[in-house]
Each structure stands twice: as structure tokens, then as C-alpha cells.
Amino acid sequence: MWVPAKFRSKVLAEPVRRPQLIEHSSDKNKNKNLETRPQQHPILSAQQHSISQELHGKKPAVFKMPVDYSKWDALELSDDSDVEVHPNVDKRSFIRAKQNQIHQQRFERKNKIETYKYERVVNDGLLKRINALLAALESHSADADKRSPDELMFMAIMETAGDSPNEAPPPPPAGVHTQEKEQPTYSKMMAALVDQVKAKVDEDKPENRFAAYVEDVKSHKAKVEDLQRQLLEELDSLEKEEGRKITSENIHTGFDSSHVTKGKAEDKSTGEAKKSTQKAQTVEVLNPQALGKPLLTKKSDGQQSSGADADADEPMGGDDDDEDEVEASELGKKFASIKAGDYRTCLEFISQHPEVVAEKETDGLLVLAFNSAIDGAYELARQCVHQALLLQYCRALGRDGVRMFFKRITTPGHQAQKVFFDDVNSTFARIKSRAKEIEKQRAQEEAEGTGGVEQIQLHAVDPNTTINIQIPPENSSDPAEIKAKELFNAFPPGLQRALESGSLDEVNKVLGKMSVEEAEEIVAQLSEGGMLSVEEQIIDATTEEGQKALKEFEEQEKAAQQEQAAEQAALSKYSDDPE
Template sequence: MPVDYSKWDALELSDDSDIEVHPNVDKRSFIRAKQNQIHQHRFERRREIDTLKYERLINDGLLERINALLDALSSHQEEAKSKDPDQLVLQSMLESAADPAKDEPPKPPEGVYTHQKEPQPTYSKMMASLIDQVKKEVDEKKSPDRFKDYIDGVRGHLTKVQNLQQELLTKLAQLEKEEGSRITSDQLHDGVNYSSVNKPKPKEPAAPKTTKDPELLNPKAGLASNQRSVPTRSDSQVSSGAEADVEDDNLIEQHDLDDDSNLELTPTAKGFSQIKIGDFQASLQYIGKNYDEIMNQKTHDSLLGEAFSAQMKGKATYAKQCVHQALLVQYCQQLGKDGVGVFFKRVTTKGHKAHKLFVDDVNDTYARIQARTAELKRQEQEVEEKGGVEQIQLHAVEPGTEIHINVPQPNSTDPVEIEARKIFDTFPPGLQRALETGSLDKINDVLGKMAVDEAEQVVEKLGEGGMLSLQEGVIDATNEEGQQRLREIEEEERQKKATGEPVQPGFTEPVAAVEQSSAYDID
């Protein structure tokens, strides 16, 4: 079938290689002049088209007013036999006058009528000028039927304007045809613009989690929030004071809940975790079908969290599978845009060192999870054997006395205070802030989050640094000797109250008790 190139006949190209000029004429200058001439003609043609359209718009408004004037004049033909024709014409002009708000003609487009210094006259002025011309014509005729001559004169001007409109329309059609006969860059536009975006499959909403809130017999001695279980508290005992840096337990709860929801496996990620270790072909096919849902940081973190949970439940094989798939996602992401193809090509190539590096990384990561879960299980078992969570708390025992907190100044020159400041700087930031407030309740909150051994060391350091104002008066109620001393002090106070004996004036040594409490959970 022959190709029809006729649609390109109107294309105005700038390729003038076939132009031949006189040897004495520079061809490049001639072509440039020719191009400028074409552009100038095109500009003038478009300007003339805009001018004709504007003139037709003005004439349309004028025709509307002339027709209204003719209707008004025709309605007074009977009255013209007995009244002054000039007065009837003036009355007809007033009756046919349009809305004053529409008396101004539309503004000319940019570049049209730029030579005209005076503004375009209003329609009322145009009509007044038309009546003046008709009146001159009527005066020259000196006809006995003067009113009829007025009507004929107005109709004559109506015909002239209509003929002018027809001429403008003919010329405008000719110019627009000439303008459309050539294809220029200004006329180009998008015929069809299509774009396609592959949207990921809608994720299934996660099933709502149901949590069981434990009831604490002694909430003050237990955790700060009843939504945190004993195993969670036992986890914090292995820290070296890091948990003491948290001041608001509500933030801890919200953070824990957010972590649980964020690390929950999606159904797609759950299917990915079921792929056996070393089955790279199945993993590649699964990623190809679910790329957007698998290749992201959330899936990587969720798989590691699933591995930790599975190891805690004794599902070692499944836990290692999750570690394998999590590191597979991590490696593909780290290798860049084409990371999936690069990774699977390397690990499936026989003898490539990438396979050994990947397997070693999987084994090392799983070993760390295995060791961590074993430590947590051991701590949970110790907590269960002891029957609760132990805490260290400071309380003033002597009636009428208080424990005063003395925070050493950082810029002090006193050698004793300098040494005390060194001890203060070794405390966790959360404990430092609690000490600076001087509130015993806040200090006890921080001590309650520490392991018992660590809290005991902190209390000893507080006494050594003189920050409690009771160096010798700290009684450890966790042992029999301290408990016996507390009972003696309480017995002395009861005897004094019973006999009405006044308190001995002078210095009263403040006494503080380091209490050890337990919290029990009931399901």
C-alpha cells in the first residue's frame, strides 16, 4: 500500500537546502532574510485577524442599538403626523438607550489599535453621531414627510453596517484560511497523551490485636504502667541504667505499642517468610510478584522481629528462615536500583564468594538472636522463681525528717564537691535529671526501673558523694539487720508518743530506708 504524504504539504520547514541564489549573494544571509520575511508576514496576518474580529465585535453592539432605535421610531409613526419629528427622534433615542453599564465598548486585544491615541468612543456617542448624519441628510432633502426620511436614513446606515460586517467576515475567512494553510510550531499540540502507573495491590487491614491487661496488687512497687508485663520488666534489668533515662512511662507504652503494630508481618511478608533457606529461585519469583510489598525497610524489620518472637517460642527453624529472608531483602536494597538481579545472580553463581558471605551473615545474625533470647528466658525464669520484681526505694523513716538532695555544682572549686560531681556524672541522664529536681518520688521512679544490684550501687554512690545528706543513716531494709533497726526505731517512736515525752532538741539525724518491694501479676 503506497504511503500518502499529502498531509505534510502544508508543513512550513526551515530546510532551504534546495534554494539557489546568485554567486554574489550570501546564501546564509538570504535564507535568514527569507525566514524573517515569513515570520513578519505571519505576525502581520495574525494581527489583522485580531483587528477584524474586534471590529466585528464593535459593529455587533452598534447593530443591536440601531435596530432598537428603528423599533422605537416605528412605534411613533402615527404621532409624527401631529408632532414635531425632531422631538420624536429625540424621544426614540431615549427610549432605545441601552443599559449605561454596557455603554463602554470592549477593550481591544493587545497590539490592536495601538496607533489610536484617543480611547474608543462609547456606543451612545456613536448613535449620536449617526443621528447627526441622518439629520443633515434629512435637512438637505427638505421633504414634507420629515419623520419618514429619518427612518429611511437610519435604515440606510443599518444596511451600511451590515454590508461592512459581511465584508469583514469575508476578509476574516480568507485570512484564517491562509493562516491554516501552513503548519507552524504554534499550532502543534498533544493529540493523545497517555500515562500508566502500576499501583501496588491494596494491603489487607491488619486484624485488631487483643491485649490482656494484668492487674497489679502493688502498682507503686511494680511497673509504672499496668500494661507492661513482668517479662518486659525483666528485659530492662539487663540494661546498664539506660532505662533510667526514660521519664514518662506513657511514652514507653506508646512506643512499645507502635513497635508492635509496625513490626507485625503483612500476609504477603508472612508468605515470604515461609520460603525455605537456600531456595533462591522461589524467593526471586515471590519478589517478582510482590516487589513493592517485599522490598522495603518495614518488611526487613518485621522479619527480624518475627525471627525473635519465633526463637522465644522455640521455633528455631522458622526463626532462622525469617533471618535469612530479612537479610535477603537488606542485601537487595543495598545493591541499588538493580539490586535484586545483581544479588540473585551472585549468590546462585557456583563458587562465587558472595554466597559464602551471605550465609555467614545469616548464621551470625541468628546466633546473636539465639543468645539474646536465651538470656531473656533465663531472666524470666529468675523473676518467676523470686515471685516478683524487686525494686529499691528511698523513704524517710524518722518522723519530722526529710531526705534532702544535694546536687554538686559543675564549676565548684571545693575538692570534696569536685569528687562528688565526678560521681554524679557517672549516673544515667534520667537519674541526673531526677536528682536535679530534688523530688524523692522522681528519684524512686528512676530507681524502680533499674535492676536491684544496679540500684543498690547507685544508692551507695549517692551516700559516698553526700548527695542524700545522710551518709551513715541509710538503712538497707532488704537484709535482716536493716529490718531489725527499722523495727527498733519505730518502737522508740511509739513509746515516746505513749508517754508524751517531748522530742530531744538539737540535731536529729535524718534516716532513710532502702525498701525492696515486689509486684505480682494476676491474669
């Protein structure tokens, strides 16, 4: 602020007045040191008072938050680009060489650490055996005057050799002692130590040979212990050096967090109820090998399997882990029940249950639409097609495009709305047309009497032959019969009882309850195991039964000839047609 000259001296000479606290006379003794510390204004805040004190020279206003960067001092960078080199030295080559040097030193340091750790483990095992040898020698000290020292040494070696359960040391880690093809066993180490002790005693020729043996073994023990101490010191030094620097290998996940959107509690309870129902339906069977056969699966098209449904007396439970047929799930049916055109509810449902956008849900709704069209429920079929294609479009657009898709199809006159409804109409038209074709085909089959379920039945082609059933024996050494018995044991109990009865009609009843594919596989296994044999039938015409069978055979031959003649006449009728 500019001040005129005539007032300048007066302004500068006048001291700045500071607010003073009024001290009560009764508080003089309590606040003796009040004048020595700065007084805070009763109205100003603590920060304003601190700034005021700084302006008047009382104390500095310091506002600092210390940040400790010392932990990054140990960071080791192998490619530091800020390094300064001599002008005559290529900087890139220098950095590359420095990087290789750091990596090589790090590798050598780790290899030494692993080597020292392994050597300490081996030396610990050797020390145990040296201590055992010393204990065995000292136990024979009373016999030193009676027996030869060499004999006592041999006895001590034999005693300690039987006490060691693991003769071979542990295998070295990767990269440790690679120059040695085979690591010597502890027995070889102890044998070499005893040879050295004997050579030393033979060279010195002491008076008390046994005592010399003991002293030399103790000296070897002291050497191994001193080596262990040196290895420990070197290991501690290398580990400190390794931990002094922060490298990329020290990087690890400090903390991690994830969030999963869960469904409603009612959906969870429904899933648990399904699991409990499936577990409750599992029963124990007498023939567990049959459960592993692919023939024991239940089909969804109404056909019977060769397992539980082919054997009504003994129901068996199959595994639920096999691949199921495509069908609409409970979640998909809930989505299909939403009225077509209520896109707000559809969007909320997809947001709460994102798993409904899966491809299997779309396929399940289309199957439900097809079945509804066959039953004549065309409105329900159209509703399922609409919801299925809605899920298909949402899945194709991805998570981010779902809201944009709903916004566009709800906009009147938008191109996306036209494309979507055209797709719905064409898909529903195809399903409806195919359903009508199936209805027409079924009606035609019923009129002609050719409808029903296709079955596999066993009959002899030649009237002069019969099909006999042979059950493989229980105890047999023939490999073919053993294999046939394994096939027989894998059959359902109902089929086993039918085969044991020896009646072809009973076998046909069981085969009639199976699907065509399963029945064909059963027949193939019966032929493979030799359980079906075709034999020529001998008719005795002298008996009443033989004459009756002969008469039936002649009638069958006559009918076959008439049928063949009718076919030839039908062919000759159209022989002159140029088309």
C-alpha cells in the same frame, strides 16, 4: 548462452512455442473472445504467467505500490538547509533571515485572526443595539406628527438603554487592541452614533426630520453589516492561509497506548475488602471539630489517645488519611513466608508483584523481625531479615539487575553470595542484641517496680493550695471566654464530662488513658483557656475536718524534711572520693 554459427540461424529462426489451451467444441459459443485475451498456463502461477506474457510481448508485468507524498507538500520549513543562494550572499544569514520572516508572518497572521474574531463579536453586540434603536424609533412613527423628532429620538435611546444587560464588551484576547487602554462601552458607542446622526440631520435640514433620523440609523446599520461581511471574508482568507501550511503547532498525538501489569485478582479483592472495612468503621460524632485535632490519632505502641480510647462511652472514628506507622503489609508477609534459599519462588513472586520491592516493604519486614526477636522467635526474625535484605538488594540493582543478582547468589562460591549472607548475619545479630537489651531492661524495671506506662496527673505542688476547675460560660461576649469555649468544645466528650463534674480525680482518670504527649497538650490548652486555677487553701482548725487536714499537712512537712536530710547524708558520704 553461446551457440555455434552453423546452428545460430536455425535457432533464431525457430519461433518460441507457447502453450495453448484446448478448447472444447461445446464451449465455442461461450468463449468467442478467448483468442483475443492472453491465455494462462494451467500449471504456471499468475505471476509466472505474467512474466511469460511480458517475455512474449503480450503485456508488461507491472508490480507497483503507489505512495502518496502530496500531504508533505504543505510542510513549511523555516530552516531549510537545501536552499541555494547567490555566491555573494551568506547562506547562514539568508536562512536566519528567512526563518525570522516566516515566524513574523505567522505571528502577524495569528494576531489578525484573533483581532478579526474579536471585532466581529463586538460588532454583533453593536448591531443588536442598533436594531433595538430602529425598532424603538419605528414604534414611535405614529407620534412623529404630534411630537418633536428629537424628543422621540431621546425616548428611543432611553428605551433601548434599559434593555441591554451587558454594557461592556468582552475583554480582548492577549495581543489584540493593545494600543487602547480602555475599551468603550456599548452605551458610548450608541451615544457617538446618535451624535453623528443628529449632526448629519442638522446639516442636511430635511423636511421630515424623523424620517431622516430613521434613514441615517439604517445607513449606519448597513455600514456595520458591510464591515462584518468584509471581516468574515478576511477571516476566511487568513484561516485558509493558516491551514495551508503544516507547522510545528499542528503536531499532536495521533494515538497512544500503554500497558500496566496488574496484580492477581485475589490481591485486588483483598484491597477492596480493606477499603470496605475502613469505611464501615467510620461513625458519625456529635463534635466534628474534635476530629480535626491531632490529638485524636491512634498510636501503634499501645498507648491511649485522647480520642476514642480516652472516652470509652462515646467511641469516635478518626481519619485514616494520616501517616501510618511502619509495619509489614500483607504482601510483605507473604513474601517473608517463602522459605529462605528458595530463590526461584522469590524471583517469581517479585516478577508477579513488582510493588513488593518498595522501600516501605523492606522497612516493614525489618520491624517484623525486630518484634519477633523481642518475642523470642529468632528463626522467624532471621527469615524476615533475609527476605528484607533480598528486597533491598533487588531495589538497589534496578529492574534489569534482579535476575543477574539471583543468578549470582545461587552460584556456589560467588563473591555476591558471601557479601549478601554476611549482611544478613550482621543485621540479624544487631537486632537480636538489641532485643535482648530490651528484655533485660524490662525485667529490671519489673523487679524495681518502675515499669508501666508513664502518665500525666494533676496535683498541687504546695499542700496549702488546691486546683479548681472552671468551665467557660455558654454565652459570653468576652473574647478570652469565647476562645476558651472553643477549646473546651474541641475536647473529647469524656474529658468534657470530667471537667463539668468539677472533680480533679475524674480529670486525672481521663488523662491517665492518654499518651504523655497528648496529655501535656491537653494540660497546656486547659491552662491557656483558664479552666484550671490554683487557689490557696484556708484550714479551719476549729473543726474536726480542719484539725485532720492540719495533721496531714504536718506529717507531709515532717516526711519532706527527713527525705532532705537523707539526701544530704548520702552526698557527704562520697565527698572525699577523688574519683
